[in-house]
Amino acid sequence: MNNNYKFFQNRDCEFFPCHKVKDEDKFNCLFCYCPLYFDESCIGSPEYIVNGRGQKIKDCSSCLVVHRPEMYDKVIAHLQRQEEILHVDLRKLRQQIKDRLVQITHINDMEPDMRVEHQREAEIVLDRIMTKNASETSVDCQVSVLLQPFAVECVHEGYFEFGRKRIKCNVLEQLDLSSVENGYLYAFHAPEIDMESAGSVLEQYYMEAFQVACMDVIRGWLQGYLERKNSVYEKKYCSPSFGPGYYGMGMDAVPELLGLMDASQVGVSWNGECMSPKMSLVGTYLIAGEDVFEIDSDCRDCIGHSGGCEFCIKH
Structure with a gap:
């Protein structure tokens, strides 16, 4: 499989693609658009940049947390927490x-x-x-x-x-x-x-x-x-x-x-x-x-x- 999925995540990541699928056109992996992106208490290692409009945004291109298989349970547990x-x-x-x-x-x-x-x-x-x-x-x-x-x-x-x-x-x-x-x-x-x-x-x-x-x-x-x-x-x-x-x-x-x-x-x-x-x-x-x-x-x-x-x- 080539790096041709329409992801929002870094396609040059060494873990890409993180899942094997039969139909690439219907493939939509939640983890390829990080589910922790809007979480203020993110367990990853994001960087923050200020864009041209003066808005502070997360840059997760270097973060590998959601791609590591051993982190799957931790990510799911983190998403389930509402407190x-x-x-x-x-x-x-x-x-x-x-x-x-x-x-x-x-x-x-x-x-x-x-x-x-x-x-x-x-x-x-x-x-x-x-x-x-x-x-x-x-x-x-x-x-x-x-x-x-x-x-x-x-x-x-x-x-x-x-x-x-x-x-x-x-x-x-x-x-x-x-x-x-x-x-x-x-x-x-x-x-x-x-x-x-x-x-x-x-x-x-x-x-x-x-x-x-x-x-x-x-x-x-x-x-x-x-x-x-x-x-x-x-x-x-x-x-x-x-x-x-x-x-x-x-x-x-x-x-x-x-x-x-x-x-x-x-x-x-x-x-x-x-x-x-x-x-x-x-x-x-x-x-x-x-x-x-x-x-x-x-x-x-x-x-x-x-x-x-x-x-x-x-x-």
């Missing part, structure tokens, strides 16, 4: 984290003298963590979040269904699911802090409160991010985070949700009893074409077990 990993810079969320820290520790409800002491301790902890991380490496001030999309067919009244696994989520009974278009699974953990370095019990308390505040703020940030991500052409709405321990989803859903993702990519795992690190979160978001996520505050702030939903007067 993305976000790196959230905590320094850009410092004020939101501080506000949430004050809120969950009820500093403003304390007596004046105690309030001053606790405000000072909270500021010291915040400055110590942020300044330390910023001076050493920006990575320490980032939280990596795994996002993985799922189809609307997985969303049902009262539960999610992934494959043959059903995960109960009572809040779904309150929503108009006809407007829901798709959803996302997520996993991440709060910044890991050396609690042994705390000089007092109060300092350790605010270190842990900082981690909780980070998780709450990041969940809110993710909701906004997903809403913006899906509103490129028309306005979409993102739900609050539905996950184990709230909105009527039991804690037994944690290993089930983690089993649907490769959460090890962001350092989250299941040790048989709980998530590791301890300050880890996993859950779901839903995207809808209309704002159908107005949820009763009693349900939003409920600290009860999911099994109690059926006895709730709001149910």
Whole structure:
């Protein structure tokens, strides 16, 4: 066979043609037009050039990744992955984290003298963590979040269904699911802090409160991010985070949700009893074409077990 196929790939490649075929006129090998071309996280070795119109494009003429037989499985596996990993810079969320820290520790409800002491301790902890991380490496001030999309067919009244696994989520009974278009699974953990370095019990308390505040703020940030991500052409709405321990989803859903993702990519795992690190979160978001996520505050702030939903007067 001669190098006469109408390929978009380098015809002078030593592997050309990469497949033997009976009818050359009907031959169309996907790998001859690299399936990773538009992938920002390409596993190959492309070069980037700026064309005459000022557009930055990939030059894959020297890349042999997709032509190597031993890479076939890796390329297919890469194409099947739909998740993305976000790196959230905590320094850009410092004020939101501080506000949430004050809120969950009820500093403003304390007596004046105690309030001053606790405000000072909270500021010291915040400055110590942020300044330390910023001076050493920006990575320490980032939280990596795994996002993985799922189809609307997985969303049902009262539960999610992934494959043959059903995960109960009572809040779904309150929503108009006809407007829901798709959803996302997520996993991440709060910044890991050396609690042994705390000089007092109060300092350790605010270190842990900082981690909780980070998780709450990041969940809110993710909701906004997903809403913006899906509103490129028309306005979409993102739900609050539905996950184990709230909105009527039991804690037994944690290993089930983690089993649907490769959460090890962001350092989250299941040790048989709980998530590791301890300050880890996993859950779901839903995207809808209309704002159908107005949820009763009693349900939003409920600290009860999911099994109690059926006895709730709001149910």
